[in-house]
Amino acid sequence: xxxxxxxxxLTLRDVPNKDYFLWGHGACxxxxxxxxxKNIMRILGPETIVYVPASCLVVFGAQYPYSSFDxxxxxxxxxxxxxxxxxxxAAMRRRGRDPIVVGMAGDGGTFDIGLQALSGAADxxxxxxxxxLDNEAYMNTxxxxxxxxxxGAWTTTSPAGRKVKGKRRFKxxxxxxxxxxxxxxxxxxxxxxxxxxxxxxERAKSMTGFRFLHVLTPCVPGWRSESARTxxxxxxxxxxxMWTLFESHDNxxxxxxxxxxxxxxxxxLKLQGRFAHMTVEDVNSLQRWLCTKWWLHYKDQVEALxxxxxxxxxxxxxxxxxxxxx
Amino acid sequence: MVTKVISADHAVAxxxxxxxxxxxxxxxxxxxxxxxxxxxxxxNDGELDAELIAAESEHSVMSIAxxxxxxxxxxxxxxxxQGLALMHEMLYVAPQVRLPVxxxxxxxxLGAASGIWLEHNDSMPERESxxxxxxxxxxxxxxxxxxxxxxxxxxxxVMLPVMVCLDGFVLSHTVERVEIPGQEEADSFLPRFRxxxxxxxxxxxxxxxxxxxxxxxxxxxQLDRAMDASRAVVGEVDELFGRAFxxxxxxxxxxxxxxxxxxxxxxxxxxxxxxxAVVDELRSQGSRAGLIKLRFMRPFPxxxxxxxxxxxxxxxxxxxxxAMNGLGPVFTEVRGALGSTGIALSDHIGGLxxxxxxxxxMRDVYASIGSSAAGQATVRWHGLRGEQG
Numbered sequence: 001x002x003x004x005x006x007x008x009x010l011t012l013r014d015v016p017n018k019d020y021f022l023w024g025h026g027a028c029x030x031x032x033x034x035x036x037x038k039n040i041m042r043i044l045g046p047e048t049i050v051y052v053p054a055s056c057l058v059v060f061g062a063q064y065p066y067s068s069f070d071x072x073x074x075x076x077x078x079x080x081x082x083x084x085x086x087x088x089x090a091a092m093r094r095r096g097r098d099p100i101v102v103g104m105a106g107d108g109g110t111f112d113i114g115l116q117a118l119s120g121a122a123d124x125x126x127x128x129x130x131x132x133l134d135n136e137a138y139m140n141t142x143x144x145x146x147x148x149x150x151x152g153a154w155t156t157t158s159p160a161g162r163k164v165k166g167k168r169r170f171k172x173x174x175x176x177x178x179x180x181x182x183x184x185x186x187x188x189x190x191x192x193x194x195x196x197x198x199x200x201x202e203r204a205k206s207m208t209g210f211r212f213l214h215v216l217t218p219c220v221p222g223w224r225s226e227s228a229r230t231x232x233x234x235x236x237x238x239x240x241x242m243w244t245l246f247e248s249h250d251n252x253x254x255x256x257x258x259x260x261x262x263x264x265x266x267x268x269l270k271l272q273g274r275f276a277h278m279t280v281e282d283v284n285s286l287q288r289w290l291c292t293k294w295w296l297h298y299k300d301q302v303e304a305l306x307x308x309x310x311x312x313x314x315x316x317x318x319x320x321x322x323x324x325x326x
Numbered sequence: 327m328v329t330k331v332i333s334a335d336h337a338v339a340x341x342x343x344x345x346x347x348x349x350x351x352x353x354x355x356x357x358x359x360x361x362x363x364x365x366x367x368x369x370n371d372g373e374l375d376a377e378l379i380a381a382e383s384e385h386s387v388m389s390i391a392x393x394x395x396x397x398x399x400x401x402x403x404x405x406x407x408q409g410l411a412l413m414h415e416m417l418y419v420a421p422q423v424r425l426p427v428x429x430x431x432x433x434x435x436l437g438a439a440s441g442i443w444l445e446h447n448d449s450m451p452e453r454e455s456x457x458x459x460x461x462x463x464x465x466x467x468x469x470x471x472x473x474x475x476x477x478x479x480x481x482x483x484v485m486l487p488v489m490v491c492l493d494g495f496v497l498s499h500t501v502e503r504v505e506i507p508g509q510e511e512a513d514s515f516l517p518r519f520r521x522x523x524x525x526x527x528x529x530x531x532x533x534x535x536x537x538x539x540x541x542x543x544x545x546x547x548q549l550d551r552a553m554d555a556s557r558a559v560v561g562e563v564d565e566l567f568g569r570a571f572x573x574x575x576x577x578x579x580x581x582x583x584x585x586x587x588x589x590x591x592x593x594x595x596x597x598x599x600x601x602x603a604v605v606d607e608l609r610s611q612g613s614r615a616g617l618i619k620l621r622f623m624r625p626f627p628x629x630x631x632x633x634x635x636x637x638x639x640x641x642x643x644x645x646x647x648x649a650m651n652g653l654g655p656v657f658t659e660v661r662g663a664l665g666s667t668g669i670a671l672s673d674h675i676g677g678l679x680x681x682x683x684x685x686x687x688m689r690d691v692y693a694s695i696g697s698s699a700a701g702q703a704t705v706r707w708h709g710l711r712g713e714q715g
Contacts, residue, residue, distance in 0.1 A: 049525050051393070062535035072525040074396050076419045083381060083389035088392070088525060090349045090377050091397020099527045117389065120382030139694065247497040 012191055012194040014202075015042050023150045025068035026060035030216030030227030032234065033057055033133045037104065040131060040213075044069060044202040047091070048100045049086050053114065054078035056140040057133065070176045072099075079113040081105040082121030085128040096155050100129055100205060107134040107148035111174045116133070122181035122210045124308035129211045131206055132174070135219035143222045147172035150242065151286050152269075152278045155222075170289055175214055179248055186207025187247035187256075190216055192234035196256050216243045224273025230320055233271050239292040240268040255298060259286040264306045328506050330547035334465040334497035335360035337504045338404065338430045338490070341472030343374045345428070345513035347577035351379045351390035355409040356442045357494040358432040362404065384409035388416035388427075388651045395425035395534055398524030400476065403427065406494065407434035407448040414452070420487040421456025422549055423534045424522060427487040429457075431474060433595070433646075434494040435679050444494040446595065446647040450623070450655045456549055458488040458556055459623040461594040465502040468492045470573060473507075477516050477563045483555040485522055493596045495680070502680020509569060515570045557625050558597035578627035580619040583609060585684065587616025589695050590635070591674070592660060594620040597683055604688045615692055620656065628663040631670070641668035642695035646677045652705060656706030661703060670700040 005014075021041040025325070027034035033056055046180075051073045052058045058075050061068050072162035076084055089101045105114055110132040121128060126128050137155045138144040145155040151170045158167040172235055179186055185207050187200040204211040216237055218230045223240045237243035238259060245257040269275040279287075284307070291305045332340070339361045342350065352362040368374035381387045384405050395401040405413060406569020410431055420427050422634055433443035446461075455461055458478065462468045468490065468669035475488035492498060507515075523531055537545060561577040568574035583605055584590060593601050597621045618634050618641075620627075635641055641664065652660075657673035664671060674691045677683040687708045707714075 032635075046530075047527050049527065059536055062532050063540050064537040065536050066533075067532040067535060069532060070530065072527060072530045074393070074525060075393050075534050075536070076423070077415055078657045080386060080389035080416070083386035084377060084393035086381075087349065087351065087390035087393020087401075088397045089393075090379060091399045094348045094377065094399045095397070097527075114632070116382060117386050120386055121384070124379070165647075284350070 007199050007206065010149070010195065010198050010202055012198055015039065015198055018042065018044065020044070020048065020070045021061070022068045022070055024066070027056070028220050030218075030220045030225070031221060032134055032135060032191055034060070035230070036133055036189075036215045037061070037219050038048045039191075039197065040201055041053060041067060041069075041071070043198065044100050046101060048102055048310070049088055050135055051072075051075070051081060051088060053081045053102045053103070053105050053109045055109055055133070056105060059104070059140060060251045068124050078109055078118045081109060081114050082117035082119070082126070083132065086126045087122050087132070089126055089128050102129040102131060103129070104131045104133060105141070107136060108146040109130060110136045111147035111172050112132070115177070118178070119181065121180055122183055122212070125184070125210050127210070128298055129213065130213045132212070133219045135222055136171070137219070137222050139219050139222045144166070148174070151289065152215045152275055152282045154277060155276045165277050178212045181210070182251075183212050185211040188216070188243065190234050190238050190243060190245060190247055192231045193238065193245060193257055199248060200256070207249075211268065214251065222274070224276070225271055229271055233268070236263065236268040238273070240262045240265045241294040242268055243317040244299070244307065258298055260302055262291075262305055278290055289321070327508050327513065330504055330506055331501050333360060333499055333501050334468040334492050335432065335499065336364050337465045338471035338472050338492070339368070340471045340506050342402045344370050344507060345402065345473055345476045346400065347376055348399040349377050349390070349394035349401045351378065351381050351387040351394070351403050353381050353384045353405070353409060355384070355406045356616070357434060357498040358404045358406040358409070358430070360498065361430060363539050365500050369692045373542050379439065379693060382410040385416060386547070387590035388413040388420070389654070391427045391523065392416060392423065392425060394418050395427050396525050398521045398526065400519040401427045402429070402669050404432065406432040407436045409476075410448050410452065410644070411436055417452055417455040417457060418536070422545065424485040424552070425484055425487060426494055427473060428475045428479055429487065429489050429600050431491045432473070432491050432494045433491055439679065441510050441680055442494070444496055444646070445557040445680065446491070449491045450491060450647045452489070453624050453655070454552065456486060458553070459491060460485055460488065460621055461491045461623065463596055463598045464611045465497060465500075465504045465621065466573070467575065468497060469506065470567065470571070472526055473512060473516060474518055474563050474567055477492060477566070478556060480519055482522065484559050485551055486552055486556060491595070494578040496596045502576060511570065526688065526698040549706060553625050557627070560622060560625075575621060576619070578622045578625065578630050580621060580633060582617040582619060584616040584618065584634050588616055589640040590616035590638055591642045592618040592631075592641055592656070592694060594622055594623070594656065595646065597644050597646060597677060600683055600685060602687045603685060608692060609688070615696075623656070623659070626663070628658050631660065631663050632667070635664055635667065635669060638669050640672070640695050640698045642672045642691060642698070644691065645673055645675045648678065649673055657703075668700055670698045672698045672706065674706055674708055681709055
């Protein structure tokens, strides 16, 4: 991609056809991670070195003696994406080489166990691209709850029991944690919003410094959804406010896509078995939380919401307690 | 060559400088910190062209080291105690990925009932990780072995990481006269790093993907064979070093007055210096005492030990660590090597948690070995205070 191109006008048509994450990998049909990685690698191209920590991707992306990555690739452990990528980048600097060094971690490897190394790398302003492939639970180990799991969702460690039904805390706001490190670039991506996706990956690719791309990647077995509806679910996540699309650089945050109106969260929940057990009260809690988030995020563009937002001045979206912040 | 009166930590930093280490991830921990401080000064004064990366934890230090070494550049770091323990997970990655990282570990006690003082129970548990492990006796040896460690680690027959262990405070913070080789001398001893496999977009390789059972066992075998191959390389490098700098250390172990010895102690680290003084004393009294300085815990020199111990009636082992099964870790290895020889074996545990090891205690150690009989191995703790259950 030449520097001269206006990144903001790129579309899916501008993505090169050559794959560097090849067919034959072992992902489930409809896997959001595979879709994201395939397209990210097409855009990043051959001058890329990939680090993948423990995750689904490390299992389905390369197993000796096979690999779907057609670029240099390294794996070592779970919690160290920011650190290993730091080391690779340092080696490349010493060798006078300038590939893109990308770490692609899951939500557990980013929000939870990898947060320290992520913070270290962001704080040092390492010249690396960090991609968080967020499928909202530890899917590789069999669908356990993570900091990224949304309120109410079933996982194997937040089961829909007779007494407690699903996760009791809201999704951790990792983007604001990363933003607090003043990264060169930070953006949220949806695999169903192609042009926005392409522009953000291209922008991250064209920049230096610490760049963070956060992609929502629906997971068919983990979300208990149909493989053919991955894109529909990814789209509805944005239309209901369960996911927002923005980017941030040079101390400025910008909404890159705003749905014309907020759809009720039930449109999103009903396509996923992980939410099937939710009580009306829990759905309402989630909806109220989303309305507040929506209001905070889209500010003066907010139209009539599916629920009322009671306060007009609120510094922080939530404190993790489902009954607060709504 | 210049001579300076410096601590072992500073000697280690000088060695990393002379080795032209390119990437140095670091996190502070006493008593290692002096190493990183001096390296930082070298870099900021423009005397060393390297990147010191101030990581946010030792786990990240070793992760950065893995990334940098896989990236194809010479990588050095140092740690100690809790820091080494925090690296534990990543310590197992470097050997299997065949990354010749060199690390100084300044020995310090680990865990509760802890302080910042000398004990070998931080590095001993890592002897199964695939790192070569060397223990040094003085500041000069600390410098020399870090230089040698790069040459050993980067030998294409080895390609394994090396941990140079030095006793906390007794060496790390104690100044001694140290000969510092000139840069040209160091360069001619230590060739440029030529990695076997590296991350390179011009020659893309997948390094360390998930390995299924059909292949993983062979990789373990290759790792074990590389460790075995390092035995010869350690000796060769010692000889090369001797030719270049006039100092030889004997390779995996160094016998002292063992030719006609009737009884001897095997020790490692600075306890060896105390033992040598006692051996000299005993010899002057006509007693045929000897000493085996164990220099490498990995690879463990079984054959060399059997050779050195030939003709002994009794051999004691000094363990500055306890394996919590009644014995020290070094003794367990020695018994494995010599158990069938009929030599009376005894384990001597002392100097734990930074407790001073005195000449008198070492005399007691030798007296105990001298009076030990073949058969059941005996264990004695030296320097315990008060009545113990």
